[in-house]
Amino acid sequence: MQTLTVKGHLVQLPVFRAALLAWGRENFRPFPWRLTNDPYRILMAEVMLHRTQARQVVPIYGRFIAKYPDIDALGCTARADLHEVLYSLGLRWRIDLIHTMAQVLVQHHHGQIPQDKDVLLSLPGVSEYVASAVRCFAWGFPEALIDTNTVRVAGRLFGLEVKDSSRRNRTFRELLTALVDQSDPRAFNYALLDLADEICTKRRPPQCDRCPVAVWCRSACQGRAAQDTMSCHPG
Numbered sequence: 326m327q328t329l330t331v332k333g334h335l336v337q338l339p340v341f342r343a344a345l346l347a348w349g350r351e352n353f354r355p356f357p358w359r360l361t362n363d364p365y366r367i368l369m370a371e372v373m374l375h376r377t378q379a380r381q382v383v384p385i386y387g388r389f390i391a392k393y394p395d396i397d398a399l400g401c402t403a404r405a406d407l408h409e410v411l412y413s414l415g416l417r418w419r420i421d422l423i424h425t426m427a428q429v430l431v432q433h434h435h436g437q438i439p440q441d442k443d444v445l446l447s448l449p450g451v452s453e454y455v456a457s458a459v460r461c462f463a464w465g466f467p468e469a470l471i472d473t474n475t476v477r478v479a480g481r482l483f484g485l486e487v488k489d490s491s492r493r494n495r496t497f498r499e500l501l502t503a504l505v506d507q508s509d510p511r512a513f514n515y516a517l518l519d520l521a522d523e524i525c526t527k528r529r530p531p532q533c534d535r536c537p538v539a540v541w542c543r544s545a546c547q548g549r550a551a552q553d554t555m556s557c558h559p560g
């Protein structure tokens with residue numbers, strides 16, 4: 326069986342992924358950008374979600390897509406009109422980047438969202454996280470999504486110290502990449518994001534008693550060992 330071992334802590338990947346996917350199906354949050362595989366809509370949502378709560382983005386995304394259903398509609402809008410639609414998101418620089426991105430997509434990419442990661446990354450406003458999210462959620466590429474939330478979960482799972490710089494750390498990148506389910510990366514990443522937001526939260530303590538992967542989690546095991554309540558999964 327495919328396994329992942331970090332500092333002697335072993336996770337059997339197929340069972341771990343199956344547990345997270347099952348939990349993800351039960352707890353899937355049907356945000357509108359999750360109910361499409363249109364790369365344009367996913368790209369716009371991911372840029373809007375940068376440093377903004379999903380619940381705050383929902384109504385703005387709805388108005389935005391109603392007004393700009395495709396890249397051609399967005400590409401010919403005036404910057405001031407776009408600000409009017411998106412101003413409540415805050416981060417005005419982000420709105421300017423969306424406007425510039427639309428111009429670039431229309432003028433240099435025939436209004437198509439590129440699949441190639443390097444080309445995606447060359448677009449204004451597209452970070453590593455956004456490029457990976459678009460490739461995974463639109464086309465099903467098995468990309469790891471690396472941000473403060475997924476890094477927090479990985480750190481707790483494997484008992485690794487998490488710092489501000491961990492998002493750029495190779496160990497975390499490799500760990501999160503190895504965890505991704507290759508047959509359904511889209512569902513896996515949604516489940517991981519939902520787990521990070523609902524269960525393995527920034528708040529202390531995380532809700533380990535509700536966590537579908539607690540038996541493989543080093544932090545949870547250490548907590549249990551202290552309480553002597555139950556043993557950890559053998560691997």
Ligand code: SF4
Nearest residue numbers: 525533536539542545
């Ligand atoms: Fe996070 Fe607890 Fe789950 Fe570990 S068991 S991943 S610490 S919620």
